[in-house]
Amino acid sequence: xxxxxxxxxxxxxxxxxxxxxxxxxxxxxxxxxxxxxxxxxxxxxxxxxxxxxxxxxxxxxxxxxxxxxxxxxxxxxxxxxxxxxxxxxxxxxxxxxxxxxxxxxxxxxxxxxxxxxxxxxxxxxxxxxxxxxxxxxxxxxxxxxxxxxxxxxxxxxxxxxxxxxxxxxxxxxxxxxxxxxxxxxxxxxxxxxxxxxxxxxxxxxxxxxxxxxxxxxxxxxxxxxxxxxxxxxxxxxxxxxxxxxxxxxxxxxxxxxxxxxxxxxxxxxxxxxxxxxxxxxxxxxxxxxxxxxxxxxxxxxxxxxxxx
Amino acid sequence: xxxxxxxxxxxxxxxxxxxxxxxxxxxxxxxxxxxxxxxxxxxxxxxxxxxxxxxxxxxxxxxxxxxxxxxxxxxxxxxxxxxxxxxxxxxxxxxxxxxxxxxxxxxxxxxxxxxxxxxxxxxxxxxxxxxxxxxxxxxxxxxxxxxxxxxxxxxxxxxxxxxxxxxxxxxxxxxxxxxxxxxxxxxxxxxxxxxxxxxxxxxxxxxxxxxxxxxxxxxxxxxxxxxxxxxxxxxxxxxxxxxxxxxxxxxxxxxxxxxxx
Numbered sequence: 001x002x003x004x005x006x007x008x009x010x011x012x013x014x015x016x017x018x019x020x021x022x023x024x025x026x027x028x029x030x031x032x033x034x035x036x037x038x039x040x041x042x043x044x045x046x047x048x049x050x051x052x053x054x055x056x057x058x059x060x061x062x063x064x065x066x067x068x069x070x071x072x073x074x075x076x077x078x079x080x081x082x083x084x085x086x087x088x089x090x091x092x093x094x095x096x097x098x099x100x101x102x103x104x105x106x107x108x109x110x111x112x113x114x115x116x117x118x119x120x121x122x123x124x125x126x127x128x129x130x131x132x133x134x135x136x137x138x139x140x141x142x143x144x145x146x147x148x149x150x151x152x153x154x155x156x157x158x159x160x161x162x163x164x165x166x167x168x169x170x171x172x173x174x175x176x177x178x179x180x181x182x183x184x185x186x187x188x189x190x191x192x193x194x195x196x197x198x199x200x201x202x203x204x205x206x207x208x209x210x211x212x213x214x215x216x217x218x219x220x221x222x223x224x225x226x227x228x229x230x231x232x233x234x235x236x237x238x239x240x241x242x243x244x245x246x247x248x249x250x251x252x253x254x255x256x257x258x259x260x261x262x263x264x265x266x267x268x269x270x271x272x273x274x275x276x277x278x279x280x281x282x283x284x285x286x287x288x289x290x291x292x293x294x295x296x297x298x299x300x301x302x303x304x305x306x307x308x
Numbered sequence: 309x310x311x312x313x314x315x316x317x318x319x320x321x322x323x324x325x326x327x328x329x330x331x332x333x334x335x336x337x338x339x340x341x342x343x344x345x346x347x348x349x350x351x352x353x354x355x356x357x358x359x360x361x362x363x364x365x366x367x368x369x370x371x372x373x374x375x376x377x378x379x380x381x382x383x384x385x386x387x388x389x390x391x392x393x394x395x396x397x398x399x400x401x402x403x404x405x406x407x408x409x410x411x412x413x414x415x416x417x418x419x420x421x422x423x424x425x426x427x428x429x430x431x432x433x434x435x436x437x438x439x440x441x442x443x444x445x446x447x448x449x450x451x452x453x454x455x456x457x458x459x460x461x462x463x464x465x466x467x468x469x470x471x472x473x474x475x476x477x478x479x480x481x482x483x484x485x486x487x488x489x490x491x492x493x494x495x496x497x498x499x500x501x502x503x504x505x506x507x508x509x510x511x512x513x514x515x516x517x518x519x520x521x522x523x524x525x526x527x528x529x530x531x532x533x534x535x536x537x538x539x540x541x542x543x544x545x546x547x548x549x550x551x552x553x554x555x556x557x558x559x560x561x562x563x564x565x566x567x568x569x
Contacts, residue, residue: 026536027535034533036309037533049537057550058537058540058551061538061541063537063540064530066356066357069355069357070357071358071530073538075537075538078540222354222357273530273536274349274358276531276533276535
């Protein structure tokens with residue numbers, strides 16, 4: 001059998017990607033941690049760990065608990081802050097021929113704006129992924145992602161301030177994901193990414209104590225894939241901006257399901273912990289599937305879900 | 309560090325819940341240093357999802373040895389592997405114990421508590437190769453918790469054993485035994501791996517005697533390669549006392565930098 005060349009490129013409109021596979025924020029460090037295990041230039045791109053303006057200390061341990069086919073984390077967005085990132089990490093990322101997306105956090109709207117303002121002065125960033133799931137200090141821990149109004153206000157403000165495209169990453173812990181997605185779209189977001197982790201907990205029956213110091217954490221991994229797929233399908237069929245789908249993607253087949261459901265690209269998260277080279281394996285599996293199914297361009301798969 | 313998806317289990321033996329695995333994994337074996345660890349995949353499917361961090365018990369040109377106690381589902385699955393089975397390992401990972409050629413003739417204590425004896429064998433053997441005069445301390449709750457006594461003896465390292473219940477060797481905590489020996493020894497360095505309470509007690513003992521010490525910390529890990537920030541411990545750094553990743557900056561830390569809970 002002769003090998004056909006599959007066109008793997010993905011198109012977000014504002015950004016062309018080598019392939020539709022991005023490594024997800026919070027699971028890929030600042031990218032460089034993975035250099036011993038994979039060629040970062042074989043990825044569509046990667047989203048670096050969420051950045052607040054200042055370095056952030058994170059939650060006390062235990063921060064992780066494994067559950068059935070899943071992982072609950074409560075890291076608390078520990079990180080170096082925007083200045084140390086720009087000085088120490090970004091120069092090393094800049095030389096890579098791959099899309100580097102920065103996940104932007106804030107304890108309030110002003111901090112999000114300050115992060116964007118600072119990063120706007122740096123080169124080598126393809127887009128911002130807006131992490132609107134950060135607990136907000138001014139609204140008693142509620143994050144903007146839980147309210148259409150707060151989402152709209154924050155996205156609108158940052159869209160006006162930023163010189164770069166904005167990808168708004170939604171929380172699944174809402175009553176109507178479509179309502180939040182539409183609020184972000186109306187506010188001018190360039191793309192929507194979903195889902196972030198599902199609020200979850202685990203407890204130890206013998207001690208009757210929560211297994212995480214933070215009590216609650218975010219569930220990720222294969223356990224959430226069917227719910228994430230449903231939400232991506234719902235959102236992709238109701239908004240015009242490109243959708244980046246994620247949630248428990250472990251294989252090329254998982255990734256292709258999200259594309260069929262309407263995602264223009266996908267993010268691979270927890271799989272990076274299990275296999276540091278998972279994202280490039282997934283790219284290869286997508287290519288093989290396309291070859292086997294006579295698909296010339298993976299873009300042609302996007303949104304091809306059929307009526308039941 | 310390497311991902312070896314074709315490591316081969318050569319031999320597996322056990323003493324109740326304690327398991328010893330000899331694994332053909334030449335690349336990891338050649339590179340490994342005492343105190344480093346590997347991330348072991350335990351299932352082919354998504355459950356259990358995460359790899360398990362296991363300390364390297366010994367290493368050589370053909371591969372590595374692991375020694376662990378069954379503590380949950382992951383180690384239980386691993387304990388049921390058969391010779392000839394393939395294993396998927398990432399390693400060697402982390403920063404290990406300080407062992408250098410310049411230590412010839414120095415006096416060292418190497419203390420292992422329970423399953424924490426795992427890296428101590430590799431460490432003591434490497435120290436011996438460098439003519440460091442190392443004494444191994446091996447403590448457990450009862451006789452059944454110190455199954456590697458013979459292995460140390462066969463290698464010419466006479467371990468000083470202790471059991472909490474007095475069923476073998478010194479009756480009492482291994483920290484008490486170390487304290488008694490320390491009082492009559494001019495010691496240059498102390499290394500330890502074991503329960504946190506044991507290491508904390510040894511840290512204050514070493515500090516009291518002005519002896520440099522290194523401790524191997526343990527944690528649940530998400531990735532083992534510094535990406536998930538799940539395995540943190542309070543460590544004194546130049547920039548302050550922050551949550552520091554055990555997998556990346558450790559698992560071995562100098563005693564004076566560790567802030568014990």
